[in-house]
Amino acid sequence: MSWSLIIRLLVLALLIAFLVAPESFAFLLQPFTKIGQPAIYDRGTLWGLTLSHLAITFAATSLATLVALGLAILVTRPFGAEFLPLSRSLANIGQTFPPVAVLALTVPILGFGTAPTLVALFLYGLLPIFENSITGLTTLPPTVTVAARGMGMTGLQRLVRVELPLALPVILSGVRLSTVISLATATIGSTVAARTLGEIIIAGLTASNTAFVMQGGLIVAVLAVLIYDGLSALERFFVARTTKGSSLSPR
Amino acid sequence: MTQGVGTALPKRTIGLDKLGVVIALILAAAWLLLPFADFKPNRILPGEPRSIFSALPPIYAAILAVGLGLSIFASLIRTSAIPRLLLGFIGVVALVLAIGVAGHYLTPEGDNLARIAPGAGFWVLVGAYALLAADSLTRLRLGPWPRLAILALVVVGICALLWSGAWDELSILKEYASRHEAFWREGQIHILLAFGSLIVACIVGIPLGIACYRSKRLRTIVLNVLNAVQTIPSIALFGLLIAPLGALAAAMPGLAAIGVSGIGVAPAMLALFLYSLLPLVANTVVGLLGVPEDANDAAMGMGMTDGQRLVAVELPLAFPVILTGIRIVLVQNIGIATIAALIGGGGFGVFVFQGIGQTAMDLVLLGAVPTVGLAFVSAVILDAFVEMTSPREAAND
Numbered sequence: 001m002s003w004s005l006i007i008r009l010l011v012l013a014l015l016i017a018f019l020v021a022p023e024s025f026a027f028l029l030q031p032f033t034k035i036g037q038p039a040i041y042d043r044g045t046l047w048g049l050t051l052s053h054l055a056i057t058f059a060a061t062s063l064a065t066l067v068a069l070g071l072a073i074l075v076t077r078p079f080g081a082e083f084l085p086l087s088r089s090l091a092n093i094g095q096t097f098p099p100v101a102v103l104a105l106t107v108p109i110l111g112f113g114t115a116p117t118l119v120a121l122f123l124y125g126l127l128p129i130f131e132n133s134i135t136g137l138t139t140l141p142p143t144v145t146v147a148a149r150g151m152g153m154t155g156l157q158r159l160v161r162v163e164l165p166l167a168l169p170v171i172l173s174g175v176r177l178s179t180v181i182s183l184a185t186a187t188i189g190s191t192v193a194a195r196t197l198g199e200i201i202i203a204g205l206t207a208s209n210t211a212f213v214m215q216g217g218l219i220v221a222v223l224a225v226l227i228y229d230g231l232s233a234l235e236r237f238f239v240a241r242t243t244k245g246s247s248l249s250p251r
Numbered sequence: 252m253t254q255g256v257g258t259a260l261p262k263r264t265i266g267l268d269k270l271g272v273v274i275a276l277i278l279a280a281a282w283l284l285l286p287f288a289d290f291k292p293n294r295i296l297p298g299e300p301r302s303i304f305s306a307l308p309p310i311y312a313a314i315l316a317v318g319l320g321l322s323i324f325a326s327l328i329r330t331s332a333i334p335r336l337l338l339g340f341i342g343v344v345a346l347v348l349a350i351g352v353a354g355h356y357l358t359p360e361g362d363n364l365a366r367i368a369p370g371a372g373f374w375v376l377v378g379a380y381a382l383l384a385a386d387s388l389t390r391l392r393l394g395p396w397p398r399l400a401i402l403a404l405v406v407v408g409i410c411a412l413l414w415s416g417a418w419d420e421l422s423i424l425k426e427y428a429s430r431h432e433a434f435w436r437e438g439q440i441h442i443l444l445a446f447g448s449l450i451v452a453c454i455v456g457i458p459l460g461i462a463c464y465r466s467k468r469l470r471t472i473v474l475n476v477l478n479a480v481q482t483i484p485s486i487a488l489f490g491l492l493i494a495p496l497g498a499l500a501a502a503m504p505g506l507a508a509i510g511v512s513g514i515g516v517a518p519a520m521l522a523l524f525l526y527s528l529l530p531l532v533a534n535t536v537v538g539l540l541g542v543p544e545d546a547n548d549a550a551m552g553m554g555m556t557d558g559q560r561l562v563a564v565e566l567p568l569a570f571p572v573i574l575t576g577i578r579i580v581l582v583q584n585i586g587i588a589t590i591a592a593l594i595g596g597g598g599f600g601v602f603v604f605q606g607i608g609q610t611a612m613d614l615v616l617l618g619a620v621p622t623v624g625l626a627f628v629s630a631v632i633l634d635a636f637v638e639m640t641s642p643r644e645a646a647n648d
Binding site: 080082083085086088089093095096097098099100101104105108183184185187188192198201205210213214216217218221225 | 268269270382385386388389390478479482483484485486487488489490491493494497514582585586587589590593594600603604606607610612615616618619622623626627630
């Protein structure tokens, strides 16, 4: 086991311990409170908020992956080729929208709560996955696609057995990017009353209780870093699998 | 805007344009199903929908309806890019003028509370025409200068529209009118946050990138740490910086005197600076690694020292990639700076969060629209610069 893995497991263990029994860590946060303020967030369990945060992120990202990948496949087929240049520009322009603007503008349509957050996360999460899927599907080595065609594969067979597996690492890094952005945006979601860890930070900011701000911030930060690392490891696994036994070099 | 890929389309005399079909459907649906404008008795109450015919004087409504109908058919037909660009452009201009007229037409005489907001139909119609124009622009594959010229034209057009007073009766501008001092103050802070942190990050990040390029060990450590920082959600990072900065200000009154404190501009600036480092350092390293060996060999053969080679050969060749890093940072910072409002850092985010708090969506727009505009303009300008500085073959990638 490498050192970095041991450190990550330790951090994960600490995080879980903190979520399960936050009171036993209260002495660490007490110095950051003013007199009379609680050291541990008391209007909801840390566990519950964390799970809800993760559930929102997961739901939005999986939906975004399905839709973005579907759209990317569509515009890279001959049928949808007319849409490719425009969709590229749109994905590029879309990323200049700050997530918080997307979030705030969804509220009038869906009201306060979890729904606007889910929609904003979904919309914003589409972009990196779409962009990476297109990059993956359009930069395949021409020799491979020509060979697949020469073997008499149909369009669908080429897509499923050649193009998607080869593009998988690039697509996955888009999913990872999207997950991390969603995790962050979900935090802001609590400004429109979604049940996420941002609630703790906002409560801390409004009551100027630095202990709340720190515990909320730390949990989100540790979660984000661990998830990012986990998805990176998954990507490396797939890259290793795709390139094993073939002369293709990873891109 | 830059990465258009020209697709060779078969030339036909008359045919259906696939994108045109989609746009025609969007136009028709937005026209028939969605309200063109919303009438709100006051700024917080939900709006009552108004269709084109009830939002505009009859003559204007008739002209707009005929124009819409014609353009739906026109967009279906496959044509070259220029007519479609014109169609999209005229469509956007006509709608923008029409909604201004609707503002004046719908506001009851002497009523200062009523608010006329552009409705969902208006936004979708504008979006559809903008799509048409954007598609044509992408297909035209304009060089950087024409793109900048078009951008300048659009910006001047928007300024002229706002200055002329044509939009004065619309809800967003009414929010602006009652807050214009705060608007420009927060705007300055927003720009200071986004650009100031970028400049400091360039001063630190580019030399750090050069050092990382020279030492592989340093590169691994620095990039790993910056990657982790980049992963931390902005609001969490802002929050985590509150405690150390507050402690610092308490321990050193000199720092507190120049405005460093736990909340406010200082933690926002520091967080934006930290976020900016990764793209800058990474792109500097990638740019320098991409310098062709021939160029370095030639420079060494000419007897250049390491320092001379860096300044005269490596950095100029790596410049487009570094500039791409600056583009990423700037667009990202303009977006994240909105969150600074949550920790008292100011910026356009103030209006977004105030608007959410008061459920006044026009106020949210007052914060969100300039932010998006700023990010968009910065992206187009820097994309053009990147293309100008790139070698020709790389520009067409």
